Amino acid sequence: xxxxxxxxxxxxxxxxxxxxxxxxxxxxxxxxxxxxxxxxxxxxxxxxxxxxxxxxxxxxxxxxxxxxxxxxxxxxxxxxxxxxxxxxxxxxxxxxxxxxxxxxxxxxxxxxxxxxxxxxxxxxxxxxxxxxxxxxxxxxxxxxxxxxxxxxxxxxxxxxxxxxxxxxxxxxxxxxxxxxxxxxxxxxxxxxxxxxxxxxxxxx
Amino acid sequence: xxxxxxxxxxxxxxxxxxxxxxxxxxxxxxxxxxxxxxxxxxxxxxxxxxxxxxxxxxxxxxxxxxxxxxxxxxxxxxxxxxxxxxxxxxxxxxxxxxxxxxxxxxxxxxxxxxxxxxxxxxxxxxxxxxxxxxxxxxxxxxxxxxxxxxxxxxxxxxxxxxxxxxxxxxxxxxxxxxxxxxxxxxxxxxxxxxxxxxxxxxxxxxxxxxxxxxxxxxxxxxxxxxxxxxxxxxxxxxxxxxxxxxxxxxxxxxxxxxxxxxxxxxxxxxxxxxxxxxxxxxxxxxxxxxxxxxxxxxxxxxxxxxxxxxxxxxxxxxxxxxxxxxxxxxxxxxxxxxxxxxxxxxxxxxxxxxxxxxxxxxxxxxxxxxxxxxxxxxxxxxxxxxxxxxxxxxxxxxxxxxxxxxxxxxxxxxxxxxxxxxxxxxxxxxxxxxxxxxxxxxxxxxxxxxxxxxxxxxxxxxxxxxxxxxxxxxxxxxxxxxxxxxxxxxxxxxxxxxxxxxxxxxxxxxxxxxxxxxxxxxxxxxxxxxxxxxxxxxxxxxxxxxxxxxxxxxxxxxxxxxxxxxxxxxxxxxxxxxxxxxxxxxxxxxxxxxxxxxxxxxxxxxxxxxxxxxxxxxxxxxxxxxxxxxxxxxxxxxxxxxxxxxxxxxxxxxxxxxxxxxxxxxxxxxxxx
Numbered sequence: 001x002x003x004x005x006x007x008x009x010x011x012x013x014x015x016x017x018x019x020x021x022x023x024x025x026x027x028x029x030x031x032x033x034x035x036x037x038x039x040x041x042x043x044x045x046x047x048x049x050x051x052x053x054x055x056x057x058x059x060x061x062x063x064x065x066x067x068x069x070x071x072x073x074x075x076x077x078x079x080x081x082x083x084x085x086x087x088x089x090x091x092x093x094x095x096x097x098x099x100x101x102x103x104x105x106x107x108x109x110x111x112x113x114x115x116x117x118x119x120x121x122x123x124x125x126x127x128x129x130x131x132x133x134x135x136x137x138x139x140x141x142x143x144x145x146x147x148x149x150x151x152x153x154x155x156x157x158x159x160x161x162x163x164x165x166x167x168x169x170x171x172x173x174x175x176x177x178x179x180x181x182x183x184x185x186x187x188x189x190x191x192x193x194x195x196x197x198x199x200x201x202x203x204x
Numbered sequence: 205x206x207x208x209x210x211x212x213x214x215x216x217x218x219x220x221x222x223x224x225x226x227x228x229x230x231x232x233x234x235x236x237x238x239x240x241x242x243x244x245x246x247x248x249x250x251x252x253x254x255x256x257x258x259x260x261x262x263x264x265x266x267x268x269x270x271x272x273x274x275x276x277x278x279x280x281x282x283x284x285x286x287x288x289x290x291x292x293x294x295x296x297x298x299x300x301x302x303x304x305x306x307x308x309x310x311x312x313x314x315x316x317x318x319x320x321x322x323x324x325x326x327x328x329x330x331x332x333x334x335x336x337x338x339x340x341x342x343x344x345x346x347x348x349x350x351x352x353x354x355x356x357x358x359x360x361x362x363x364x365x366x367x368x369x370x371x372x373x374x375x376x377x378x379x380x381x382x383x384x385x386x387x388x389x390x391x392x393x394x395x396x397x398x399x400x401x402x403x404x405x406x407x408x409x410x411x412x413x414x415x416x417x418x419x420x421x422x423x424x425x426x427x428x429x430x431x432x433x434x435x436x437x438x439x440x441x442x443x444x445x446x447x448x449x450x451x452x453x454x455x456x457x458x459x460x461x462x463x464x465x466x467x468x469x470x471x472x473x474x475x476x477x478x479x480x481x482x483x484x485x486x487x488x489x490x491x492x493x494x495x496x497x498x499x500x501x502x503x504x505x506x507x508x509x510x511x512x513x514x515x516x517x518x519x520x521x522x523x524x525x526x527x528x529x530x531x532x533x534x535x536x537x538x539x540x541x542x543x544x545x546x547x548x549x550x551x552x553x554x555x556x557x558x559x560x561x562x563x564x565x566x567x568x569x570x571x572x573x574x575x576x577x578x579x580x581x582x583x584x585x586x587x588x589x590x591x592x593x594x595x596x597x598x599x600x601x602x603x604x605x606x607x608x609x610x611x612x613x614x615x616x617x618x619x620x621x622x623x624x625x626x627x628x629x630x631x632x633x634x635x636x637x638x639x640x641x642x643x644x645x646x647x648x649x650x651x652x653x654x655x656x657x658x659x660x661x662x663x664x665x666x667x668x669x670x671x672x673x674x675x676x677x678x679x680x681x682x683x684x685x686x687x688x689x690x691x692x693x694x695x696x697x698x699x700x701x702x703x704x705x706x707x708x709x710x711x712x713x714x715x716x717x718x719x720x721x722x723x724x725x726x727x728x729x730x731x732x733x734x735x736x737x738x739x740x741x742x743x744x745x746x747x748x749x750x751x752x753x754x755x756x757x758x759x760x761x762x763x764x765x766x767x768x769x770x771x772x773x774x775x776x777x778x779x780x781x782x783x784x785x786x787x788x789x790x791x792x793x794x795x796x797x798x799x800x801x802x803x804x805x806x807x808x809x810x811x812x813x814x815x816x817x818x819x820x821x822x823x824x825x826x827x828x829x830x831x832x833x834x835x836x837x838x839x840x841x842x843x844x845x846x847x848x849x850x851x852x853x854x855x856x857x858x859x860x861x862x863x864x865x866x867x868x869x870x871x872x873x874x875x876x877x
Binding site for chain 2: 020045051052053054055056057059060061062087089167168169170172173176178179182186189190193194
C-alpha cells in the first residue's frame with residue numbers, strides 16, 4: 001500500500017515536469033486484426049526520444065514468434081508475408097525489453113488504445129508489467145486540437161500521414177512498424193513544439 | 205533487433221555523397237543518426253550541444269547566418285552543413301535561424317570520421333565541397349532496386365533524369381591522346397640532307413612525309429653571359445634514319461609527297477639541293493598529350509594532312525596523318541568531315557550536312573569531354589564554309605584580292621551547339637573597285653544562304669558576310685571597333701561581345717593576324733573595359749534571396765533558368781574582359797583561361813573555378829538538349845526542380861562562382877571611366 005502511494009506520488013511529481021524533460025518511447029505495432037483477444041501481435045517497433053532528439057540507435061524492431069502464424073488481412077496492410085517470420089523473437093523476450101525501457105517514460109502512439117490494449121494483453125499472458133509514466137496519443141491530441149479550433153474533422157484527416165502533412169513533416173513510405181514509430185515520434189515533437197509553446201509548458 | 209531504416213536509406217541515396225557509400229555503410233550511418241525536431245526555441249541549445257557535427261536537412265527551412273548576421277545560404281531538404289568545422293577543426297561560428305520548423309539529421313563527428321576513413325569517395329566529396337570544388341564531382345545513378353515500386357513519381361523522375369545525366373562516361377576515338385595513337389618512331393633528316401636522300405628515306409620507310417631537324421644551340425654556361433650569338437650549325441644535324449633525336453635537335457620543317465610534287469618536280473628543282481629549299485618551315489605541330497580531336501581541328505583549320513607530334517620538350521616523337529585519323533574506328537566525325545571535304549556540288553554538301561544532327565546526337569551521347577561537341581560543330585561549320593567558298597570560286601573565278609572569312613561568336617569560340625546561328629564576316633584587302641566588291645558581296649550571300657541550307661540558321665541580328673556592314677577592309681573594321689569602344693552604347697557593347705571572339709576560317713593569314721592585333725589594341729583601353737565591366741555586373745545570376753534559384757524566363761516558363769544567357773555567356777563575358785585587358789587574341793574561353801594562368805589580375809583559384817563552372821554548364825546544357833531533342837521545349841532553359849540533388853548543388857556553386865567573379869570584374873575594371 002505504501003509502495004503504491006510512493007509510486008503514485010513520484011509519478012505525480014514527475015508528470016508535472018516540463019514535457020521536454022521527459023523521455024518518450026514512440027511505438028507502433030502490427031497485428032493480424034483489431035481484437036487483442038482473438039488477433040495476433042505480429043510486430044513491434046519503437047524508438048526513444050529525448051526532445052528534441054530521436055536517437056536512431058535506440059530503434060528496435062521485432063517480429064513476434066507464433067505457433068502458427070495466421071496473417072489474415074494483415075499482409076495487405078503491412079506487406080508482411082510468411083517468409084518474413086523466419087527471424088522472429090519470442091514474445092516474452094520482447095516484452096521484457098519493453099517493460100525495462102518503458103519504466104519512467106511516456107509511451108507515445110498514434111491511436112494508442114489499440115497498441116496499448118494489445119501490449120497489455122500480451123504482457124498479462126506472460127505475467128509482465130508494463131509501467132510507463134504516462135500515455136500520449138498523437139491522434140487524440142490532434143482530434144482535440146482540431147475540434148477546439150472548430151474544424152470539421154473529415155474522414156481520413158486523422159491518419160498518421162494526414163496529421164504529419166499538416167505539420168509539414170516529410171512523407172514516409174508508411175506501414176512499416178518502424179517507419180510509423182519514427183513518424184509518430186516526429187509528430188509528437190511537432191505537436192509539442194508547436195502547441196505546448198516554450199519548453200516550460202506541459203504537453204498533456 | 206535493429207530495424208532497417210528503409211526510409212532513411214532511401215533519403216540518403218538521394219543525398220550525395222551518401223550515395224557513394226555501399227549499402228552496408230549506409231545502413232550503418234542510418235543507425236548513427238540523431239533526428240532533431242528543430243524550431244526557434246531549441247535551435248541554439250541543440251547546436252551548442254551537438255557541434256561539431258554533420259547536419260542534414262530532412263525537412264523545413266533554415267538560414268545559415270554568418271557572425272555578422274548576413275545570410276550565407278537558405279538551407280532546405282537534402283542540404284548539408286556543419287562539415288567545414290569538422291574538416292578544419294575550427295570552432296563553429298555560423299548560426300542557424302529557423303524559417304520553418306523541421307527535422308535535421310545529426311551525424312556525429314565520430315561517425316563522420318569513420319565514414320571518411322572507409323569511403324574515399326565520401327571523403328573526397330567533403331574536401332571538394334569545403335574547397336568549393338564541387339563542380340568536378342560526377343554524380344551517379346541510383347543503384348538498381350533502391351527505388352521501391354511505390355516510390356513517389358518525383359523520385360522516379362529524378363532517378364531517370366540522373367541516369368541520363370550520369371550515363372557511364374562515354375568514349376570516342378577522338379578522345380584518345382595523339383601519343384597513344386602514334387606508334388611509329390619519327391622519320392627524320394638533318395637540314396643538310398638532299399632532296400633525293402629525303403625521297404629515298406621516305407621510300408624505304410614507306411611514309412609520305414619526313415621531319416627535318418636542325419640543331420638547337422645549347423647555351424654554354426661559361427659563355428652564357430658574354431652576349432655571344434650562337435649560330436645554328438646544320439652540319440651537326442642527326443644522321444638520316446630512325447635515330448632517337450638528341451635533346452639538342454629541334455623540328456625545323458616538314459617535307460611531304462605533295463611538296464616533292466609541287467615544289468620540286470613541277471618547279472624543276474634539282475634533287476641535289478638541300479631539303480630546306482622545299483620543306484614547309486615551322487609547320488603546325490601537336491603535342492603527344494593532346495587529343496585526336498585537337499589534331500582533327502588543326503588539320504581541318506589549316507587544310508593539311510600531316511602533323512608532326514612533339515613531346516613537352518619540343519622533341520619530335522612521331523607524325524600523325526589524316527589517314528591515321530580515318531583509321532580510328534567509331535569516329536563518324538572524321539568520316540563526316542572528309543565526306544564534306546569531298547563534295548563537288550552545293551546539293552551534295554547540303555545532303556551531307558543533313559546528317560550532322562543525327563551524328564552529333566550519337567557523338568554527344570558518347571564523348572566524355574563535352575567541350576568536344578562545340579569544337580566538332582565549329583570544325584564542321586568551318587569545313588562547310590570552305591567548301592562553299594570553293595564552289596563559289598569555281599563558278600565566279602578566284603577572289604579578286606586578298607581577304608579573310610572570319611567566324612565570330614560561338615563558331616569563333618568553338619562552343620557552338622546545334623541551334624547556334626551564324627556569326628561571320630569578311631575582312632577585305634584595300635583598294636577594291638566596284639566590280640570586285642560585287643564579287644565579295646556575291647560570296648557573302650552564297651556562303652551564308654548555303655550555310656543556312658546546311659542547317660546553320662541565319663543570324664537574326666544580321667551579323668553575316670551577306671550584310672555589307674560585315675564586309676569591310678582592315679581600316680573599315682578598325683573604324684567600327686573604334687566607335688564601339690569609344691562610344692559604348694549598350695548595343696555597341698553587345699556587338700563587342702560577339703566581334704571580339706573571332707577566328708579565321710579561310711583566307712590570308714597575315715591579313716587576319718594584322719587585323720587581330722590591331723583589334724586587340726583597341727580592346728585594351730581602360731575606358732572601354734570599364735564600360736564593359738559595368739554592363740556585365742548589371743546582369744544578375746539566377747540566384748535570388750538566400751541563394752535560392754530564381755527563374756529567368758517569363759510566362760509559363762517563369763520557373764526555368766536559362767543557363768546559356770545567365771551562365772555560360774556570363775563566364776564568356778568575364779573571361780573576355782580579362783583577355784581583352786591582357787591583349788589575348790585566342791577566342792576560346794578555356795584557352796583564354798589557360799593563357800591567363802599566371803595573370804596577376806585573375807588569381808589561380810578563380811581561373812580554375814571559372815573553367816570548371818564553364819565546363820559544368822556546357823555539359824549540363826548539352827545533356828538538357830539531348831533530353832529535349834525533338835520537342836519544342838526551350839533549348840537553353842531548364843527546370844532546377846527536375847535536376848538531381850547533386851546537380852542542383854553544383855548549379856548553385858557554378859552561379860555562386862560567377863557572382864563572385866562578376867564582383868571581381870566590377871572592382872577591377874568597373875571604376876574607371
